[in-house]
Amino acid sequence: MIKVTYIDHAGTPRTIEAEEGIDLMDVAVDNLVPGIDGDCGGVAACATCHVHVDPAWKDKLPPMGEEEDAMLELTDDRNQYSRLACQLKASPELDGLILHTPVGQH
Amino acid sequence: MNETAVIIGGGQAGAQAAISLRKEGFIGAITLICEEPELPYQRPPLSKTYLAGELAKERLLIKPAAFYDKAGIELLLGVRVDAIDTPQQVLQLDNQQSLPYTHLVFATGGRVRPLHCPGIEHHHVHYLRTLADVDAMRDKFKPGKRLVIIGGGYVGLETAAVAVKHGLDVSVLVARPTALGRVTSQVVGQFFEQVHRAAGVNLQSNTDVECLKGDDEEVVVTTRGALLNADLVVVGIGLLPNVELAERAGILCEDGINTDQYGRTSIANIYAAGDCANHPNAIYKRRMRLQSVQNAIDQAKAVAATICGKNKPYTQTPWFWSDQYDLKLQTAGVNTGYNEIVLRGDPKTRSFAAFYLRTGRLLAVDAINRPAEFVAARNIIHKHLAVSAARLSDESIPAKALVELPQTATKPNMGTSP
Numbered sequence: 001m002i003k004v005t006y007i008d009h010a011g012t013p014r015t016i017e018a019e020e021g022i023d024l025m026d027v028a029v030d031n032l033v034p035g036i037d038g039d040c041g042g043v044a045a046c047a048t049c050h051v052h053v054d055p056a057w058k059d060k061l062p063p064m065g066e067e068e069d070a071m072l073e074l075t076d077d078r079n080q081y082s083r084l085a086c087q088l089k090a091s092p093e094l095d096g097l098i099l100h101t102p103v104g105q106h
Numbered sequence: 107m108n109e110t111a112v113i114i115g116g117g118q119a120g121a122q123a124a125i126s127l128r129k130e131g132f133i134g135a136i137t138l139i140c141e142e143p144e145l146p147y148q149r150p151p152l153s154k155t156y157l158a159g160e161l162a163k164e165r166l167l168i169k170p171a172a173f174y175d176k177a178g179i180e181l182l183l184g185v186r187v188d189a190i191d192t193p194q195q196v197l198q199l200d201n202q203q204s205l206p207y208t209h210l211v212f213a214t215g216g217r218v219r220p221l222h223c224p225g226i227e228h229h230h231v232h233y234l235r236t237l238a239d240v241d242a243m244r245d246k247f248k249p250g251k252r253l254v255i256i257g258g259g260y261v262g263l264e265t266a267a268v269a270v271k272h273g274l275d276v277s278v279l280v281a282r283p284t285a286l287g288r289v290t291s292q293v294v295g296q297f298f299e300q301v302h303r304a305a306g307v308n309l310q311s312n313t314d315v316e317c318l319k320g321d322d323e324e325v326v327v328t329t330r331g332a333l334l335n336a337d338l339v340v341v342g343i344g345l346l347p348n349v350e351l352a353e354r355a356g357i358l359c360e361d362g363i364n365t366d367q368y369g370r371t372s373i374a375n376i377y378a379a380g381d382c383a384n385h386p387n388a389i390y391k392r393r394m395r396l397q398s399v400q401n402a403i404d405q406a407k408a409v410a411a412t413i414c415g416k417n418k419p420y421t422q423t424p425w426f427w428s429d430q431y432d433l434k435l436q437t438a439g440v441n442t443g444y445n446e447i448v449l450r451g452d453p454k455t456r457s458f459a460a461f462y463l464r465t466g467r468l469l470a471v472d473a474i475n476r477p478a479e480f481v482a483a484r485n486i487i488h489k490h491l492a493v494s495a496a497r498l499s500d501e502s503i504p505a506k507a508l509v510e511l512p513q514t515a516t517k518p519n520m521g522t523s524p
Contacts, residue, residue, distance in 0.1 A: 030170050039403050041148045041166075044477075045427045045436065046400070067434070070477035073506065074484065 002090045002097075006033045006051075009103035018090035024099065025049035025086035035101030042086035047071040049085040050078075050105060054098035061088060077102045108134035111413060112197060112205060114187050114351070115213035116140025118148065119380025119402035121168045123211045124179045126410030136179045137205065139197075143184040144237055145171055150399060152240050153264040153342075154429050157247070158272065166237065190355040192373050209413045212352055212363055212371070212378035213406065216345035216397065221256060225318030230325045231339040234261055246338040249273030254327050254336040256315055258285035260428045261342035263298060267430040270305050277308040277334055279327070281343070284311055288344070289426075291441065294460050294472045297453045298430065305431060345397055347382045360384060362395035367419035369409035377412065379405035388421040389487060390440060390469075400425045423488040425480075432456070436480035439470030439487045448495045450479060450505075459483070461498045468493050478505035485509045 001017035006028055008014075018027040028036035028049070040046035044067045053061060058081055064072075068087045072078050085099065111127055113120045116138055124138050140146065147166040155161040174181055186200040190210070197205045218233040220226070232243045247253070253269050255262045258280030269276045278285070284295035285302075302309050316328045318339065327334040349359045358364045358372035362384030369377040369385070380402035384395040404422040411418035426437040433456060444462035451458030459479035462470040468491075471483035482505045486493055489509075497503055 026165065032170075032173055032176060040399065040427070041151060043427070043429070045425075067477040070481045070505075073478075073481045 002092060002095045004090065004094070005096075005098045006036070007098065007100045008035050009101065009106050013098075020090050020092065022090050023086050024051075024088045024090060024097075025084070027090060028085060033101070035105045036085055037105065038086060040086075044068050044071050044084055044087055047074045047084065048105065050075045050102055051083055051085045051099040052077075052079065052081040052102060053083055054100065055081060057094075057097050060093065075102070076104050109208035110135045110137070110206065111209040111211065112136075112207040113138045113211040113213055114197075115211075115215055115348075115380070115382070116142060116144075116146045116181070116183065117213060117215045117380065117402065118146070118168065118399055119215070119383075119406045120211070120213035121146035122403045122406035123213055123379060123410050124174075125169065125177070126407045127413060128177045128179070130410050130414040130416060132410070132414050134208065136177075137182060138174075138179055139182045139185050139187055139199070139205075141184070141186050142236060142238070145169075145174075145181070145183070147237060148399070149235070150427075152237065153234055153261050154268065156237075157234075157240055157265065158268045163237070187351060190351065192355050192376070195375065208375065210376045211369075211406075211409055211413075212357075212376065212382055213380050213402075214348035214351065214378075214382045216347045216381040218341070219344040219346050221315065221341045221343055223315050223317050225320070225325075226341075228318050228320050228325050228339070230320065230337065231318065231341060233341050234265060235345075243338060243340065247272065247274065251275070251337040252324075252335060253277070254279065254325070254334050254339045255342065256327075256339065257342035257344070258282065258299075258309070258311070259288060259342055259344065260286070262340070263302065263430055264428060265340055265342065266302055266307050266309075267305070270302075270307055271431075274338075276306070277310070277336075278302065279313045279315060279329060279334075280309065280311040281314050282311065285309065289437070290472050291444075291447055291460060291462070293447060293449070293453070294435075294474070297458075297474070298433075298435075301431060301433065301456070345381060347384075347395060349382060352376075352378070352382075360393070364393070365405075367408070367421070368412040368417075369405055369420065370412060377409040379409045385420060387424075387440075388419065389423060389490075390442075394440065396424055396440075398424065398426045423484050425484060433474055434477075436473045436477060437470065438473075438480055438484040439468070441470035441472075444469050446495060448498045450499050450501060451476065461493075461495075463493070463495065466492055466494075468498075476505070479508075482506060482508040 025038040037048035189198040363378040408420040441462035457475040473480035
């Protein structure tokens with residue numbers, strides 16, 4: 001199992017054991033993590049699973065696709081650490097990953 | 107005594123209303139009544155990854171079962187509402203029970219528009235709206251089988267794309283002159299027709315079905331002058347809003363249940379959201395009924411806020427998407443009433459955007475494998491920015507920069523309504 005920690009806007013961490021291959025939006029929704037909606041079901045169409053990746057992890061993630069990059073433009077609080085959780089899959093390389101959920105999604 | 111909220115319908119709007127009521131701080135009991143015997147699930151994948159067998163049933167769920175327990179949302183699955191006593195604020199259920207409410211949300215969605223023709227009751231004829239519908243056609247959805255799809259809308263074309271990939275022999279019969287005729291322009295519709303034909307689909311437009319005949323083995327679909335033999339027929343000719351219960355309760359309905367911007371119907375303490383609701387659109391300044399995930403979610407959020415005494419009217423820009431083959435169609439806005447189409451990019455490259463304008467205002471975009479154009483258009487429409495056709499078509503200007511035009515944000519008026 002792969003540990004992923006979601007930290008909400010108030011600083012509360014929730015560490016989830018994720019199954020390899022499941023995207024990190026689904027992992028959050030399945031485990032009732034607040035601040036991640038995933039309205040479109042994980043096809044990078046709605047930008048409601050926006051997360052800020054912990055800076056230490058930024059360069060360890062797979063690169064962002066054109067679609068994800070475009071959709072992030074719809075979010076209010078995009079920064080250099082922004083990603084869509086639906087485009088990140090749980091993998092052994094990401095064991096210990098820390099994601100922050102932006103205030104706008106709470 | 108605490109207030110209670112009852113939601114009729116367990117689709118995207120119903121589930122969202124329940125979720126958002128809790129998020130907005132509603133502390134009373136919440137009951138969600140759903141005719142289908144399933145936990146609320148997402149419908150878009152039904153004609154896409156779920157039909158393709160690429161998505162497990164559990165992944166369709168909007169929220170896991172534990173969510174409803176934790177949020178204190180009671181689910182009455184497989185239950186129908188028979189009648190509403192609006193003065194007393196009590197529902198009569200088909201399980202002989204009655205249920206009082208303080209707030210009642212209609213999220214009754216829609217049902218498939220039935221095709222009326224001789225032979226339609228043949229057991230190889232299916233519709234595609236529910237999980238059960240897809241599961242029921244699985245056995246026949248096999249490589250080498252002959253599939254005839256009646257209808258050239260999103261559902262028909264998405265089903266065709268999945269079927270071709272799955273090795274079925276696919277025909278699509280479109281009654282209109284062009285596929286996707288209800289929702290898009292001729293240029294975009296014809297682009298999709300070409301894509302399907304190139305993939306091996308026998309797509310025929312201007313083609314009505316006259317009758318269906320057949321035996322245990324196959325169905326024979328008769329059109330004007332032609333016969334098509336099929337192992338499976340899928341009908342996707344649109345949706346009818348489920349308004350009958352509301353009508354019987356005396357709620358004003360005109361192509362859907364009429365609401366205001368807050369989701370309130372003509373009767374106090376009764377609201378509507380999603381495919382069944384007809385709302386006054388803030389952007390287009392006219393009533394419309396939209397059938398989309400975005401509309402279901404955003405209207406349900408508005409309704410939940412209204413019930414909780416908050417002022418969050420429904421003002422979002424509509425958006426839609428469709429996946430077919432390697433193509434992602436993303437639509438922002440509603441193009442009704444356009445008098446100019448501007449193309450950005452060449453359809454031959456399978457990556458282009460069609461912008462729909464009316465007197466210098468952007469009404470909508472169909473973006474095919476062009477997410478940046480989709481996002482830019484959504485922002486332009488939402489912020490009521492002026493645009494010029496010349497800039498929209500100029501590929502030397504990045505899509506992102508289209509939003510940053512030096513024009514003034516004008517008052518939110520899209521011109522005259524049709």
